[in-house]
Amino acid sequence: MTATTLNLIEQVSSKKKKLNKSKNRKKTWRKHIDLTGIEAALEQQEEDERLGCLGEVTSNFMYLDTGDGAADSTKENRPEDDQTAKKKLPTLRLEYTVDPKTGLKATDRPKSDKLIPELQLLAGLPGSKGPFKQSRFREKDTFLHQVQQKTRHSKNRRTAHKALVKAANSFSTTKSSRKIIKSKQKLSFDKNLWSEAPAPSREDELSAEAITHMKLSLGQQPINNRSSKIKCKNIPAVPLPHPGLSYNPDLGSHQKLLAKAVKSEMSRSKQAKYTNDMRTCDYPKGAEIVDNIETIRDMEGVHANTPAIKEEPMEDEDEASVPAEARKMDRRTHAQRLKYRRHHEALRLAKHLKDKKKRENAILRAAEIQRELDEEDAKKQRVAEKKARAQRKKALKPPKTFVESKDVEVALSSELRDNLRCVQPTSNPVLERYTHLYRRGLLYSNARTRVYQRKGAINSMRKVVNRPGYERLTEKDFEGPHDVTARPLKRAPKKKL
């Protein structure tokens, strides 16, 4: 037999083997089954149920849990290599043997769902009860416990905390249990936060005597570590009170504080008056009067009051226009003169007509602009009214941004009481705290509160922007004749600030 034939035979035989494999898997399953052990266990169980007695007791199987020694006994049985066994499994107790399916009773330790190894075989069979299931709350507790144990080993505290919170949120528990956990989480301050401080500050280390010694010897205070991240502002957290603020002040300091208050009030009222004046009119007080009036006044006067221009005799005009010497030199015929006169006359007429039209156009344009301005004024007034209405409404509502209160608050001498019992607070402490936070730049930066004052001028905080709402007319507009209706008014482009 050649090698090829042998190979063929092998192939065929292998194929045959595969083909011969039974399709019914049950058969194979039954082939290798051995139910003797299970049957024996079942019988034993039945016996137990019937008779109510324990099975065989061995020294390894049962022991009494006596606190600390319990863990040692489990250590002996535990295989070393198995990693799964490293997890803290529940210790086997007497209760398990008495009532093996109820895993838990009055013990505080976390319990697992695992059954006794002898009874593990029963799991999944018809008729046998499933493993003990814990309540939701307990489940969560065990989970939390496990997570907490993990966190102890983990280096990063933040991640551990995150995991804890995540685990807590992943469960949906009953309301009461949830409440308990919440209260534990938020309101438990019984923890020394600064216990693991990296480096204790110098003052902690030094005793009082050492500090005094340093003061004596060096004449300086020991320098503190500036480790805080945030730079503190110059304004203190709680400003020290003025002596005049006392409920029973001495005369001098009270007078001083009063004077201070009056001064600040006066300056504020002065400023308010100035800003109000600014708001009421479009142009500030003392604005220069426009000089370019005369041109338009003349034109209007011509149009309205004075009659049409008297037509003077042409000769005079002609004579006036032509100098005497030229007249002597230029001796023309009558026909020539006539022609010349007619030509001039035509020119003059054309010019006159042109002027007339120009004037009319200008006046028309002025009237147009006037109308537009009136409209704009009316519009402005409407807007102003609307604004005022809105402001009136706004005053009732709490504003979005902060409104600064008075700087100095003093009780007048008539308001001061003899008894401490009758003292009434002058200001609202909440508002005061809020304003203080504002002043320290914790809400907004302090830019708005600054007011620069120059000599002889009060600069208001309001910004005055010169933004004309209409087109400015120049001399060019009055030059050429043009149709008012054809050319629309140009608006000045908005300036960027």
Add this chain to the structure above:
Amino acid sequence: MGRPRNMKKKGEAGEAARFISRSRAVRKLQLGLQAFNRVCIIKGIFPIEPKNRIKAQKGDSKYRPLYLKKDIKFLMHDPLIWTIRQEEALRKKLAKARHLRDGYKEQLVKRNKPIYRLEQNVLERYPTFVDAVKDLGDPLTMIFLFCNIEVRPPIYEHHVSRCQRLKIEFLTYVIEASCLTKAFITTKGYYYEVEIMGHNIVWTAPHNCVTEVPPNADMKIMRHFLEFYIAMLGFVNFRLLGKVDLRYPLKPKVMPRLKGAEKKDLDNLKNLMASLNYPLEKTTEESEENLDDNETTSKLIKGSSEKTQKVYAERMQAEARRKLFSGLKFFLNPECNRESLTLVIRSCGGEVSWPSTVFPCSTYKEDDQCITHQIVDRPNFDKKYLTRFYVQPQWVYDCLNAVTLKPCQPYLPGCPLPPHICPFLKNFEGWYIPPEEEDLRKLLAASPEEKEALLKEMAAAEQKKLAMLRAVNEKSDDESGSEDDDDEDKYDEDENDESDEEKDEEVEEDGDDAVNEADASMEVDDGEGNNKEEEKKDDGKEEEIKDVVRRGKERFYSKKKDESKEERTDTRMRTLMIHKKNRKLYHKLKTKETKRLRRSSMLKDRREALELHKIGKISDEQLEGPPKTKIKQTFSERRAKLYQSRVRSAVRFARSAANKNRFRGEKKKPAIADTRDE
């Protein structure tokens, strides 16, 4: 043709790249404005004023709150943001469920609200305990403020109850450590100062009434601040109470026997702690040590130099403050502020009690014979017991501030009280110091042996004053009977007084500068005792002048004048040495100083005049000056005045920045304005 390679694009470097506007930051963090505020407050990131606002805002001149870009990047990776985002998502779900009236879903959503703790943030902001202690002023004021605030959303009941708990914890620490140094009652509220680990912490507490929530303040922001401060103070309290060996959370040492409904009510238990007068459970047993320390130090100090004495004076004073009320028993009447007074008295080693109807934990009754002081705040009070002093509450605070037991006579109920002086003393140059404050300063500087003598002196001076007043009153009664006889004598007295005053003025005129005048006026005189001293001084000066008179020319020569001259030349030279830029500022400061000095001297003069008026040495006219009469102006004067005012306003306007901006580029004015006028 582009820009050169070395040049950077606009807005990529410098101020513009450092800052980010708030709206941008909010968008970047994917949060709402309120949530952003909350994160910033918890993490301690606040807007910063740039050096050049327009550059930082990339050419925009409108005001915008700016944050550092670095800070916002730091915020982006914070785990707190995730919880806040989750909360926002849950809020939306909750709103939806409420709208659909799905109760079950609402409950579910509420249950899943994320929990977060702020301990990590507290640690970040205050890496050491001392840092946290230094910054205690803010949280304390906030928490004391929210203890009796009106409950209205967004402030809820649990906020108030938490604040009350923290407040009680801190006050018990202050009592146990007896570290209260100052207390001051103002019209705004109470100011306290405490010394913890060598740091002085000041905080305020409002008066005993419910504070209303103002419409101007944004309470949501205040709530965020409060949230952080609650967490911070909680951890600080734990550490502080641990230092005094007290159990945390606080627990009464012996549980009282309560019956039925009383047992169930938790307030009964809370009130034990809130009374600040009930013994509490301790972690370790008390050990009586370091009792003799003070004695040994005092012995050591006696033999040591002045320098060491100065250094140890503070420590000695603190020790004296601790034992100020030791051995004294106080009884508070119901109208007094129980909490504040128990804090002050118990931190100074005293014992307190009150009527049992006012608050629980009253240790003894009113008829106890051992009571030394009863604090009363009503003018008409029937005194029953002769064995005790009846005092107004101000006495307790004044004693604490002066670190001495002050005489009780001026503080008796119904008496006009002496002024309550601010213990936060200011040491500016030229600051007006009223005589009462001067007394306080003297008392604080003196040693315990000197204090007694000082108190005696003060009492004697006051008695003299009273005697003078009485005499004046009697005189005035007599005058009504026989006016003519005594008139001449009185005039004589007045003349004498005037001559004395003139002398004083002459002395003051020696120094031409206002500064010197003020220096002279700074020598405060109390009543008559000090006047005598002044007279003595004056005599001494005259003697000096006589000695130095030279032959030849008649010329008075005094040392003081010479010194002042030298000083003036010195200052002039110094000002010349200053740089031109700074000289202006220097002059400004100098003028301010002189103004202040003038003001203080004026106040002092006024005060003296008033006191003299009380005794009767000065008449009303002299005090107030002659009655003012209105001067009639002529028409031309009035017109000139009006004209001047108009000119002034025009000039002011022309100078103002607004006007400059307005007519910058325009030479000719619009022609339309005149048509409008017509």
